[in-house]
Amino acid sequence: MTQLLDERDFEILFAIAECETASNEEVHEATGIPKSTVHYRIQSMRENGVIKNDLFELDREGIGLKITVISEVWAEFEEGYHETVGRKLSDIEGVNQVYFTMGDTDFIVISRLTSRDMVERLVSEYESIDEIRRTSSKFAISVIKENVDIGILRDYDEETLHSGLGLTE
Amino acid sequence: MTQLLDERDFEILFAIAECETASNEEVHEATGIPKSTVHYRIQSMRENGVIKNDLFELDREGIGLKITVISEVWAEFEEGYHETVGRKLSDIEGVNQVYFTMGDTDFIVISRLTSRDMVERLVSEYESIDEIRRTSSKFAISVIKENVDIGILRDYDEETLHSGLGLTE
């Protein structure tokens, strides 16, 4: 099996994420890769499914993030701990979503990882945070739905959003 | 307080989500709204923060989705239930992410909702699914981090992704 992506593809993807634009021009300026090559590469990534639409939904498997781990985290109560602990959790490599909830769990953390090694690293990062009392992790066997960014709108009736905002015709 | 968005803004956002492109041209064709007006509206939504970057990360609060609910769902074991039940969960309005896990929980479901009404609706939708045994829901008091789509790349060292894909220099 041949590699889907090489270093150069990543350089382009990182530049897009960094600049927050997919303009050939800007990617060219950020990377030094000629405009036409940037264009060619992005087109190739579209064709092989790594980039899924014009708004750059990425195929996580395609970029090597095959493991999804969902963790529950319990922490010591302190003033403002949802911010301080939340920030520490956010900073761990591979951590993608952090939700602060109240009740029997304090945080829910979703991570995308490349390997078992990273899972071990994740756990030891949790353990190195002083305020954390206990964690519990689950592997997602399959990701059935993820609608993110602008795609989220497909989850709703226009009606629902209108009434949510108090819009009237 | 004046409304951030009106019907027309939504029409444009929905068209973008539907067409999977933000081209003035295509949005114009899909909606009949003149190109220059589409341009003007998108620019305005950028300025007031509803659209956060060129790759169309949306401000969920801005479009009225103020409530995040995270649910754990337990279901009867059946052949292929992760698909059948997972699909039913995915189809509920406002459901945004569905993860199938094994062990003490079967599914983790993340929803974005506009109102308490929608929360009640969510729960009754859960209850109407035959295979579901039990559910448990938490409200996210705050969403501390969400890196989605192409932004996910910012969570990683380039190194990590390279080694995850088995790339070598």
Place this chain on the structure above:
DNA sequence: ATTGAAACTTGATCGTT
């Protein structure tokens, strides 16, 4: 705030290497 038309920038194509 909206729009049609003009001006301009950029993405896409093509031919070489």
Place this chain on the structure above:
DNA sequence: AACGATCAAGTTTCAAT
């Protein structure tokens, strides 16, 4: 596959409403 030059196509601006 990479790339510089070219051109069609789309974005952005502008002036009028």
